[in-house]
Amino acid sequence: MITPVSWLERNPTYKEKQEEIKEKDLTTYGFLGYPVLQAADILLYKPDFVPVGKDQHLELTRELARRFNDIYKASVFPEPKEHLTKFPKVLGTDGRKMSKSYNNTINLSDSEPVVRQKLKTMVTDPARVRRTDPGNPDICPVYEFHNIYSTQAVRDQVNKDCRSAAIGCIDCKKLVADHIVEQLAPIWDTRAKLIQEPSRVEEIVEAGSKRAATVAKATLAEVNEAMKI
Ligand code: SF4
Numbered sequence: 001m002i003t004p005v006s007w008l009e010r011n012p013t014y015k016e017k018q019e020e021i022k023e024k025d026l027t028t029y030g031f032l033g034y035p036v037l038q039a040a041d042i043l044l045y046k047p048d049f050v051p052v053g054k055d056q057h058l059e060l061t062r063e064l065a066r067r068f069n070d071i072y073k074a075s076v077f078p079e080p081k082e083h084l085t086k087f088p089k090v091l092g093t094d095g096r097k098m099s100k101s102y103n104n105t106i107n108l109s110d111s112e113p114v115v116r117q118k119l120k121t122m123v124t125d126p127a128r129v130r131r132t133d134p135g136n137p138d139i140c141p142v143y144e145f146h147n148i149y150s151t152q153a154v155r156d157q158v159n160k161d162c163r164s165a166a167i168g169c170i171d172c173k174k175l176v177a178d179h180i181v182e183q184l185a186p187i188w189d190t191r192a193k194l195i196q197e198p199s200r201v202e203e204i205v206e207a208g209s210k211r212a213a214t215v216a217k218a219t220l221a222e223v224n225e226a227m228k229i
Pocket of ligand 1: 124141158163167168170172
């Protein structure tokens with residue numbers, strides 16, 4: 001109720017998605033108001049930091065925290081800061097930001113053949129049309145995956161061989177796929193075991209929900225007091 005519509009309309013994600021996703025009608029209350037739900041989900045737990053990716057915006061969350069505190073003359077909400085990880089932006093298989101809405105993701109739930117297939121069709125340096133054309137790893141989304149998953153020695157070799165066309169994109173992608181698969185394998189194993197034990201998953205979710213509910217209740221009590229309701 002305290003969010004001005006103009007704040008939502010100028011939200012960079014709202015504008016970006018409208019430009020990128022033409023096939024869906026995004027001029028809905030749900031899409032416009034979604035960042036308020038996200039802000040509520042964040043502020044309910046009063047964090048000092050939020051682990052986010054690059055280009056994920058916390059500005060609205062901070063503005064809402066400030067606005068609530070100003071209106072109700074209480075310092076209920078902190079203004080959380082971004083906590084970027086070592087690789088704050090991961091590109092999707094089409095070279096745009098990886099996002100479920102763009103259908104360009106590699107999912108932790110994907111099987112090995114699916115991951116390999118997605119990498120096979122991933123976009124590369126667009127200027128490298130023929131096998132004999134030298135490439136530029138600095139602008140290639142596949143090389144970004146090498147940066148995340150491959151060893152320094154492999155990265156150096158690929159960097160050199162791409163620029164001289166000593167390696168082709170198909171082999172380069174296979175190399176990165178091997179490294180990705182190696183690191184995802186333990187996650188797939190754990191996932192496969194957990195699927196066999198649905199009650200264990202429920203226990204984990206329940207325990208997490210309980211911890212979260214305790215914090216949320218305490219925050220809501222403060223909110224109610226500040227709003228005198
Ligand atoms: S060789 Fe690798 S880094 Fe170079 S353009 Fe092809 S996929 Fe990208």
